[in-house]
Amino acid sequence: AQKITQTQPGMFVQEKEAVTLDCTYDTSDPSYGLFWYKQPSSGEMIFLIYQGSYDQQNATEGRYSLNFQKARKSANLVISASQLGDSAMYFCAMRAVMNYGGSQGNLIFGKGTKLSVKP
Amino acid sequence: EAQVTQNPRYLITVTGKKLTVTCSQNMNHEYMSWYRQDPGLGLRQIYYSMNVEVTDKGDVPEGYKVSRKEKRNFPLILESPSPNQTSLYFCASSLSLPGVTTEAFFGQGTRLTVV
Numbered sequence: 001a002q003k004i005t006q007t008q009p010g011m012f013v014q015e016k017e018a019v020t021l022d023c024t025y026d027t028s029d030p031s032y033g034l035f036w037y038k039q040p041s042s043g044e045m046i047f048l049i050y051q052g053s054y055d056q057q058n059a060t061e062g063r064y065s066l067n068f069q070k071a072r073k074s075a076n077l078v079i080s081a082s083q084l085g086d087s088a089m090y091f092c093a094m095r096a097v098m099n100y101g102g103s104q105g106n107l108i109f110g111k112g113t114k115l116s117v118k119p
Numbered sequence: 120e121a122q123v124t125q126n127p128r129y130l131i132t133v134t135g136k137k138l139t140v141t142c143s144q145n146m147n148h149e150y151m152s153w154y155r156q157d158p159g160l161g162l163r164q165i166y167y168s169m170n171v172e173v174t175d176k177g178d179v180p181e182g183y184k185v186s187r188k189e190k191r192n193f194p195l196i197l198e199s200p201s202p203n204q205t206s207l208y209f210c211a212s213s214l215s216l217p218g219v220t221t222e223a224f225f226g227q228g229t230r231l232t233v234v
Contacts, residue, residue, distance in 0.1 A: 106152075
């Protein structure tokens with residue numbers, strides 16, 4: 001079965017420091033994509049970063065980087081130089097080419113990590 | 120500006136009164152889907168559509184209907200809402216499959232309360 005696990009319900013980080021949000025996944029599909037979304041208190045879902053299962057290098061987007069360890073099935077999000085505006089819920093998600101037992105194209109989400117940035 | 124637009128943003132309704140949440144995207148995406156978000160459960164897919172007139176059930180389809188008569192629109196219909204459908208709903212669109220490299224663009228969300 002396809003599954004995303006985020007083990008940190010909540011985290012605190014000091015402003016300007018780096019923080020790592022954990023994500024592990026489970027799939028038997030060799031081809032899949034991993035995504036991170038940010039959900040501020042206003043509720044919208046904002047796409048942050050993507051990593052493909054065959055990508056050789058870790059994805060980076062500005063202050064966001066994805067620490068992809070395929071053998072461990074982990075896709076941790078690293079936010080460098082945290083800002084107060086980074087306080088939000090963060091969701092890890094996966095989309096497989098063939099979602100066995102589920103709908104094709106379904107984005108499977110973890111339960112999220114609530115990040116709070118302290119001034 | 121590329122976007123997915125949902126309406127309404129907030130809705131309070133009574134049990135049994137039919138309602139429709141609209142979703143429209145301007146990116147010419149083939150794939151559209153609806154999710155509901157509940158505390159402690161993350162986001163779960165309700166229905167999805169791979170193109171016009173092609174729809175299928177997601178993980179939690181009971182109590183919902185959808186239609187895809189035009190590429191840009193994908194309304195979610197609750198024929199007889201019940202309190203357990205109180206939730207935050209998201210419409211999302213992305214380029215068509217195959218390929219997993221396409222991110223999903225989400226609407227702003229619709230917070231539905233059924234009393």
